[in-house]
Structures are given as C-alpha cells and as structure tokens.
Amino acid sequence: MLIDHPLLGPRDAAEFVYKGDAALIHRPDGLAEGALDAFIEYGYLRDNPAGAHRELWFHEQGDRSWLVVTRDTVTHEITQVEMARDVARREGRSR
Amino acid sequence: MRYSGFRVIREALTGHRGWGPAWRDVAPQPAYDYVIIGGGGHGLATAYYLAREFGEARIAVVEKGWIGGGNVGRNTTIIRSNYMLDGNEPFYEFSLKLWEGLEQELNYNAMVSQRGILNLIHSDAQRDAFVRRGNAMILNGADAELLSTEQIVARYPFLNTDDARFPIKGGLAQHRGGTVRHDAVAWGYARAADRRGVDIIQNCEVTGFRIENGRCTGVETSRGFIGARKVGACVAGSSSRLMARAGMRLPIESHVLQAFVSEGLKPVLPGVITFGAGHFYCSQSDKGGLVFGGDIDGYNSYAQRGNLPVVEDVCEGGMAIFPMLGRARILRMWGGIMDMSMDGSPIIDRTHVDGLYFNGGWCYGGFKATPASGFAYAHLLATGQPHPTAAAYRFDRFATGRMIDEKGMGNQPNLH
Numbered sequence: 001m002l003i004d005h006p007l008l009g010p011r012d013a014a015e016f017v018y019k020g021d022a023a024l025i026h027r028p029d030g031l032a033e034g035a036l037d038a039f040i041e042y043g044y045l046r047d048n049p050a051g052a053h054r055e056l057w058f059h060e061q062g063d064r065s066w067l068v069v070t071r072d073t074v075t076h077e078i079t080q081v082e083m084a085r086d087v088a089r090r091e092g093r094s095r
Numbered sequence: 096m097r098y099s100g101f102r103v104i105r106e107a108l109t110g111h112r113g114w115g116p117a118w119r120d121v122a123p124q125p126a127y128d129y130v131i132i133g134g135g136g137h138g139l140a141t142a143y144y145l146a147r148e149f150g151e152a153r154i155a156v157v158e159k160g161w162i163g164g165g166n167v168g169r170n171t172t173i174i175r176s177n178y179m180l181d182g183n184e185p186f187y188e189f190s191l192k193l194w195e196g197l198e199q200e201l202n203y204n205a206m207v208s209q210r211g212i213l214n215l216i217h218s219d220a221q222r223d224a225f226v227r228r229g230n231a232m233i234l235n236g237a238d239a240e241l242l243s244t245e246q247i248v249a250r251y252p253f254l255n256t257d258d259a260r261f262p263i264k265g266g267l268a269q270h271r272g273g274t275v276r277h278d279a280v281a282w283g284y285a286r287a288a289d290r291r292g293v294d295i296i297q298n299c300e301v302t303g304f305r306i307e308n309g310r311c312t313g314v315e316t317s318r319g320f321i322g323a324r325k326v327g328a329c330v331a332g333s334s335s336r337l338m339a340r341a342g343m344r345l346p347i348e349s350h351v352l353q354a355f356v357s358e359g360l361k362p363v364l365p366g367v368i369t370f371g372a373g374h375f376y377c378s379q380s381d382k383g384g385l386v387f388g389g390d391i392d393g394y395n396s397y398a399q400r401g402n403l404p405v406v407e408d409v410c411e412g413g414m415a416i417f418p419m420l421g422r423a424r425i426l427r428m429w430g431g432i433m434d435m436s437m438d439g440s441p442i443i444d445r446t447h448v449d450g451l452y453f454n455g456g457w458c459y460g461g462f463k464a465t466p467a468s469g470f471a472y473a474h475l476l477a478t479g480q481p482h483p484t485a486a487a488y489r490f491d492r493f494a495t496g497r498m499i500d501e502k503g504m505g506n507q508p509n510l511h
Contacts, residue, residue, distance in 0.1 A: 014404040018394045044437045044493040045344040048335035050397040
C-alpha cells in the first residue's frame, strides 16, 4: 500500500506504524461523570467496519507525523490522507 | 454409512457406487432449539457436541457460503497446547486431548499427526521464558521438553544453528503437538453432526436478529426467519459485522493473516518448527508442500489478501533458520481474516441479550482450539454456565482487569 502523505507525497506503508481507529484521537475526560465507562469503551471497544475506515498511522521511519488515513478495509483502497493534527483541531481538540 | 477399511474394499470392488453424501442438504425449519451461526470448524464442532453431550434437541448450523470455506480452510493446520497463562493452558490442553481421540470419535480421517512442535530459542532470556512456559504446561498436564542444540540438530540437521545474529541455543518441544488436515475437520464434524440429526443449512446468510423485550427469539436470514430458543454466533473474522446487528460493539479488530505453501518436495521437515527471534512457523504437508506463515499484516482488513512487506518478512524469517528454504518456490499464498481481540485471547460468553451467545476473538490461534471451543460453547449454550476450562473467556474481563495477555502487549490488537 502507498500512503499519500500530505507533506511528503506517496510513501510505502511499511514506513508507518499502524495505531487503529481514528476515534482514538478523542480521549475521554478523566474528571467527567462516567469517566470509567468512557475509558473502558475508549480503550477496548471498536467499530471495526467492513468498508471505509478512518485510522491513525504514524510515520515512524519518516517525518514522525501522525496521519488520519481513510481506507477501505475490503479493498485496501486509500481515499483520503490528512494530518492528524488538522483533524484533531477541526474536531474541537485544542491541544 | 460408517466408514471403514472393509467399506473401502467393498466399494472398490463394486465401482464406488455406494458412497452417499456425507451430510444432507436441508432447507431451514421454521424453528429450532439452537441455531449456530457460522459453518466453520468451531460452529460445526459446537453443533456436534451439543447433539452428543447435551441431549436431544433441534439444532441447526446456518452458513452464509459453504461449510469450511472460511478460516478453517485457510490456516496452517497446527495443533498444540503450549500456552502459559492459567486462563488459557487448561483450555488448550483440553483441546489437544480432544484432537487425540477425534478421528475414532467422528469416524472420519482428519489426518491428525502428532509429529511434534518445536519452538526455537535464540537467547538466554528467551530460554528462561520458555523454561517458565514449559513448566506451566507441565503443571497443567501437558507435555513439554527442553531440547539442547545437539538434540535439535539430530532431528533437523539443516537448521542454521550458527547464524551470527540469531544462533539457535535450544528449543522447547511439545511432542504431542502436530498438524491436522484442516478441511477434514470441518467435513468430519459436519458429517458426525448430521448423523446426529443436526441440520446444516448452507447459502443462508444471517441478516439480523429478532430481539423482543431483550430476548433473542431467532434470526432473520436470506432464506427467511428462523426461530430459535438460543442463538450462538460463531463467525470469527466477521464477528464485529454480525454482532453490530444486535447493537454490540466488540473488543475486536479484524486483521488479515497470510499463509504460504511451497511447491511439493520430498519429506524434509519431520515436525513443526517456529522461529523465536522473528515470527515464522513451518510444517510440511503430507502432499509435500512446506506450509508456513508469520505475522499478521497489522491493519484492519476484511480483504482475505495481504500485502508484500509481510511476504518479505515471513520469507526472511524462514531463510534465517533454514536457508535451504530459498531453493523452493512459493506455490500459493492467501489471506484469512482474524478476530484480533484486545488481549490476544478469545471470548466464549453470553451477551447482554438473553438467548444470544458469542464465540469469537480467536486471533490467529483458532484452529487448534476447534474441538474445545465447540465443546465449551455447547456447554455454555446448553447449561448457561461456562465450561470450567473456558471460564476466563468473558466479555467483562476488559472492564474488570482480568486480561489474558500471553504476550503482554496491552490493548493493541495488531501486536498480539
């Protein structure tokens, strides 16, 4: 698989480390009501869809940036690659 | 019809006209006591043990495609019980004992071959870890023997013991481990279940569950509604997709694992060997092909095919321990979809819906577990209580901190 890095262009997927579902960007608030259940869900439960999947890849053997890759889990076709930083900010994360 | 040597001779003399189908082709009845979803090894074994152990009942196995067309026909056929943790080892040893009596019991030649499995050791730290694991195996009634390099060379003279980076320092052997003809496991269980009255319904995809007042009363299928007192899901690889139809999210990611077979060779590899410094395992099929595999690809996939970096990694692992592998050509390679769970161990448990049960999360170790998985799942379905050897395989272990993490990797499924 080739991942079209927004800054570096197409790179071999073997340069990256796979983390998992991009929902992991949204770590629960540990001080909120029901934080324990939220963390169990965050840590252990996954949607695991067959089809389009937004997922985190880390460019370990490159510029060490985190990417959000939208990839079809049935065909392995990659349709979108974004910087995880941009996605997180757009979705309301400030840090 | 009972299979026997006498029968083979009789059929040979009469033109092989007496062989009938091994199981009936049936249409679904309106309702059953038990409906098992998934006609793979585990689902068929579950139906067989339900019929054998837990009394007369109307039992059906519904399968989307044809039986044995999924992971039971896609694995590298290895059986063993060389686990360490208390939640696992008694279960896998129970499974190995069931393998040992399987063919006589099913009256089916599954080619169970206890040719032994050998885990190679490449460092002092690894020897310590393997000694510990071997002791845990022995404490649970399994067999384990620590072998010296000399003992290994006597049986496997072609191994590259003096590799500069990964020298072979010994090995942990389980002599009762080995291989089984994987397709025959599905067919043998199917035939034996059918002979006990189980309906095996192929080309019947489950499209949803009928859940009324928190109770599952049956399954919607491509061949109409089938009522059931109890429904058992048994579709490892596609568990998340199926259980989403019952409103569940699972502690599972689906990943692709590749396997390979070389061209047919004369007998060269008497047992199963595994590389301890990378991830590579290999045996020789009775047809002569070297059957081998390694790591999962490492990203979510339902594609049943993988990518080339893992092919390279697996072949490098093979070349590191037996360089003669480089003289053989790879004939075929394929992929299967694994339920990779959050701690690397399976789940056999009830769900939040009454009458709906779950069996899955087998990672890439499901084949060896087939008999015990079927037995334990049948026990759970019939009695409502977990089988003693499978009591740790609960859904809530992630919430209560009772993970069964053999490799100590944490909640990162692609590392198990």
